[in-house]
Amino acid sequence: MxxxxxxxxxxxxxxxxxxxxxxxxxxxxxxxxxxxxxxxxxxxxxxxxxxxxxxxxxxxxxxxxxxxxxxxxxxxxxxxxxxxxxxxxxxxxxxxxxxxxxxxxxxxxxxxxxxxxxxxxxxxxxxxxxxxxxxxxxxxxxxxxxxxxxxxxxxxxxxxxxxxxxxxxxxxxxxxxxxxxxxxxxxxxxxxxxxxxxxxxxxxxxxxxxxxxxxxxxxxxxxxxxxxxxxARDTFVDVDKPYLPPVVADLDEVAAGTEGAVNRYAPVDTDLAVVFEQKCGTLFEMLGFDTELLGQGSGRNPDGIAVAARNDYAVIYDAKKRQDGYRIGRDDRTIREYIEAHTRRLRDQGKQHIYFAIVSSSFRDTEESTLRDLRTNTDIDNIVLLKAKVLQELLRMRLEEPYLNLDDMEWVFGNRPGEIQSEELENIVPEWRQDDSGFSVS
Structure with a gap:
């Protein structure tokens, strides 16, 4: 010493x-x-x-x-x-x-x-x-x-x-x-x-x-x-692409509708918003959820429901492709309908905690009062905003550290309302692995 x-x-x-x-x-x-x-x-x-x-x-x-x-x-x-x-x-x-x-x-x-x-x-x-x-x-x-x-x-x-x-x-x-x-x-x-x-x-x-x-x-x-x-330095959110399966490695680009993503998917003649929905569903499945895909063609529905089958929670999610970031605005009425349409069924299936997640390229002008109102006046336990890059980072952590499970990941969806920042993902590391994970406070 x-x-x-x-x-x-x-x-x-x-x-x-x-x-x-x-x-x-x-x-x-x-x-x-x-x-x-x-x-x-x-x-x-x-x-x-x-x-x-x-x-x-x-x-x-x-x-x-x-x-x-x-x-x-x-x-x-x-x-x-x-x-x-x-x-x-x-x-x-x-x-x-x-x-x-x-x-x-x-x-x-x-x-x-x-x-x-x-x-x-x-x-x-x-x-x-x-x-x-x-x-x-x-x-x-x-x-x-x-x-x-x-x-x-x-x-x-x-x-x-x-x-x-x-x-x-x-x-x-x-x-x-x-x-x-x-x-x-x-x-x-x-x-x-x-x-x-x-x-x-x-x-x-x-x-x-x-x-x-x-x-x-x-x-x-x-x-x-x-x-x-x-x-300008945000190393935690930079996705280490080699650790991500190719099918979701460009989720952030698709979410933002970049020129590269547009050109890449033009030959398949599929709307980029639909591609984004499909990739979000695939990523939730890779995290370990049983994913029910809804979205395009299924009527007035969210894009999917990710169920933690052996746990007591589920995540209703909606994928929003936006070049300039997503703003809830008047969509709170639609979100309320999504929640009302699916929470009763999920409760009947034994899910004690139900969360709502919006996935997009970024978020702007978010009014905390809107989130609080949705949380207070609907049968939802929490509503979170997730950048596509943050969701990619969560998957990277899951693939690198197989001890992480859906119990650990529930923190992302249930801890607090609002946008979850990439650096907050360190909170899902279990206490018994804090020393091994390199976590430190100063």
């Missing part, structure tokens, strides 16, 4: 890491001050309920992946807690108290132990959601850090593992004690680093240095430099 002193020095000497984290930290400060802190205040003041708070926190962290909250131990854990809570209002009150910043390290430990015990009770009483008590440390420390960044460090798994390996942290201690010791250890490292580097060091600088040492990939910054910024 490399000593903390050497880790700090390596981090300080790396121009790539310094440039990346200067920009990263500046963005963190901006988002925390202008968006996250006001939202937390609204929640603390009871101006928004816990359901809206969860949704807006999710959206902010998906758009600004700066703290690692959008993964398993952050947002997904939050989702599990809310799903397991028998009373949303009482859970919201409990969370409001928990995320209030502590007055001392001792109080921080007590808050973590208390909320972890509460999480364990939710876990024991709800076999479906399965929240993980240890994630309490990350969850609460994230909210404390956003509010008082110089007082409370985020408990990152990478930092915990490194400090444990160095003998600087007892990773088997009770959760509250572990976080209290974590803060004390970082205080000592902070003082040592400031002396060594002759500059001010924050908690996040220590976390950044450890993450850079343990997980850093220099190609990340090189990719940003050559692509013109982080927004």
């Amino acid at each position: 490399v000593s903390p002193e050497d880790v700090f020095q390596e981090f300080a000497d790396s121009e790539g890491a310094q440039k990346h984290y200067r920009e990263h930290n500046a963005k963190r400060d901006e988002v925390a001050e202008e968006e996250l802190q006001p939202l937390i205040n609204e929640f603390q003041n009871d101006d928004v309920d816990v359901v809206e708070f969860k949704s807006r926190i999710d959206g902010l962290n998906k758009r600004n992946q700066l703290w690692g909250f959008d993964g398993f131990i952050g947002q997904m854990h939050f989702n599990k807690l809310l799903n397991a809570a028998p009373d949303e209002s009482k859970f919201g009150d409990r969370l409001r108290k928990a995320i209030q910043t502590p007055g001392s390290i001792a109080e921080a430990g007590e808050k973590i132990d208390s909320f972890a015990e509460y999480t364990q009770r939710l876990k024991d009483n709800d076999i479906d959601s399965d929240p993980f008590p240890k994630s309490t440390i990350f969850l609460l420390s994230y909210f404390w850090h956003i509010q008082e960044p110089t007082e409370w460090p985020i408990f990152y798994p990478t930092s915990e593992q490194y400090l444990g390996d160095e003998g600087l942290l007892d990773t088997d201690a009770p959760y509250g004690t572990r976080y209290a010791n974590f803060v004390e250890t970082l205080d000592e490292l902070q003082a040592e680093a400031e002396t060594q580097l002759e500059s001010t060091v924050e908690y996040r600088d220590i976390a950044n240095a450890v993450y850079w040492h343990e997980e850093w990939d220099e190609s990340a910054t090189k990719g940003e430099e050559t692509s013109g910024g982080t927004e």
Whole structure:
């Protein structure tokens, strides 16, 4: 292992890491001050309920992946807690108290132990959601850090593992004690680093240095430099074509009606919208669903129904070929008809959860109120928007990792309404495979 002193020095000497984290930290400060802190205040003041708070926190962290909250131990854990809570209002009150910043390290430990015990009770009483008590440390420390960044460090798994390996942290201690010791250890490292580097060091600088040492990939910054910024770099959504069967490898091109797709299917004299429907059905079958194709020629119907035969859910899906992206607009009436026409039959077949998915090249001007209305006023459990590229990526993961099953994939359709982003697909990796999958948070 490399000593903390050497880790700090390596981090300080790396121009790539310094440039990346200067920009990263500046963005963190901006988002925390202008968006996250006001939202937390609204929640603390009871101006928004816990359901809206969860949704807006999710959206902010998906758009600004700066703290690692959008993964398993952050947002997904939050989702599990809310799903397991028998009373949303009482859970919201409990969370409001928990995320209030502590007055001392001792109080921080007590808050973590208390909320972890509460999480364990939710876990024991709800076999479906399965929240993980240890994630309490990350969850609460994230909210404390956003509010008082110089007082409370985020408990990152990478930092915990490194400090444990160095003998600087007892990773088997009770959760509250572990976080209290974590803060004390970082205080000592902070003082040592400031002396060594002759500059001010924050908690996040220590976390950044450890993450850079343990997980850093220099190609990340090189990719940003050559692509013109982080927004242009989206490696997760880029489909690795060799892993996709040829029949669905061009699903994204067909969805967008590209010139290449038009020319490719012109000889078969089949409308490209029909080709897209057929390919979507084939892809759902490859994922493991029993797929009932409807669509063209079957009257007023969605394009298909994907049934998880050995599970308790089904997905009604509609494929929308669009060059400029799909907008629901007035189609909500049609979607409502599709739902009403098929949910009763699916319920009779024993499907406890029924989801609706729209697949297209991209989406624009989506009104969340429309999705909420459909979810609230129809017999559907959730409605999601899936880019064709995201569906391809889901299949690639399924073919590369045969342990993934339809139980795991239900997260994509049932977690939350709205557009599912490619980076969210990491959430379907089972907890027991997190270490093997290369998943990390920082």
